[in-house]
Amino acid sequence: MVLQVLVVAAGAPLLAGLMRQVRARLEGRAGAGVRQPWRDLRKLARKERIAPHGTGYLFRAAPPLLAGTTLVVAAAVPLVTAASPLDGVADLFAVAALLALGSVALALGGLDTGTAFGGMGASREMTVLALVEPTILLAVFALSIRVGTTDLGAIVTETASSPLSVISPVSLLAAVALAVVTIAESGRIPVDNPSTHLELTMIHEAMILEYAGPDLALIEWASAMRLTVMLGLFTGLFAPAGIATAGAGPIMLLVAVVAFALKVALLGGVLAAGEVFMAKLRLFRVPELLAGSFLMALLAVAASFFLA
């Protein structure tokens, strides 16, 4: 499990770099290289710690809280290995709550600055979050009904032992819902554009506009980890091939790490390539998209009762 956290912590900026690189290549630019996010983080971490005038402890507490919750989620979610010492405590509900806690902390930090942008970003983030969190819960819950437990590790182990069970209406509906939510949660196009600073469109960037130096580095790192964890959870739930189960030897763990890195890199590459061909959705259309994904998740739960 320590290995899993280390892989996520070290690999997340590389994934962000890879996605930027794929995008740059498809747009005909040379790109900054896969290791650029790490270099950015190093540069930011060396800078002086600065907080805007009039901000309180909420502003300072938000980045460590975000990074901390994300690290705990990275430990609890079955990414490299389905066995976790947090089993029994960290089930689906705990993971969703931890993700929400991180988002709320960041939104409060954005509000604490008292600027227009911070408040706007926070309110938009809450709008998105209000539909994203129930969808995550419902989509994974639909998958958990078959297994009979909300423990994520058990769900993944069960799917790994019978890979063909993925081809059912329940899994397909849940997969679509979870894919939309993954994109929304990690703030990618078409819900949010991670590379824009245009006040009409930004969500995530608006909240962190006032952060600088090590705080900003922490937030960037945590967002990259969130993306990695969400993509990892997605692959774990629907394509768990190669994942290590309880009691696996060191070689199996190595295979699992490589498989995890490959799957997440592939998914990230596809996501980045898809973004090139897509425009950002208008903000007023975003709840429509998310309501659609919520409905899919609900139908997945309903279908698992209808078609039992």
Place this chain on the structure above:
Amino acid sequence: MTDPVYVQALDLACGAFLLTGVLVLWRRDLAAIIWLFGLQGVALGALIAVRGLHEADVELTVLGLGVGLLRAVLLPCLMRRALAAGDEGREARPHVSVAASLLVTAVLTMLAYAVSQPLVRLAPTPATQAVPIALTVLLVGFFVLVTRRRALSQVVGFLLMDNAITAAAFLTTTGVPLVVELGVSLDVLLAVLALQVLTTRMRAAFGGTDLDELRELHD
């Protein structure tokens, strides 16, 4: 057809039936809505054909193919012609916003499930357990009929209800007599033809098919 394969095929057909029905609410583009309706016709045909293959009933299988052909090819073709004749390609502003109507659909799904429980308990087989899906599509169709403005989307809502009634009939019984089903299908075809004539007349008289603008009498 063996039992596990039958159940899986039936579930897939029902899943596709439900999904296409719900997606109709999500899209604003009328061409996409018609396309989705065609897909639902395919799912309905497959559903009946799967039932027919399982019961080893040739008549039912052929009926499934016929129903699929009518609802997946003929009706969408007619509607596409009506769409091409008009100028409006989008459902601009439905009475209930799309996000809200999707959430209403969630409630309708639960309602359909609650209402159909006594029906399922009468004879719990894989087919009757899927009856809530047919009821959900029925309610969604009615919702489309009530909340959309364009005549064409209302036609799709009406046809969704008819699809759902057919699906419910084939899921609860081993099959409606061929003559009855033929009569119903022809009725639907006739209704669509009549509606097509009606929309053409409406467009000629009022210049649009937004039904809300027809509240005042014209000379």
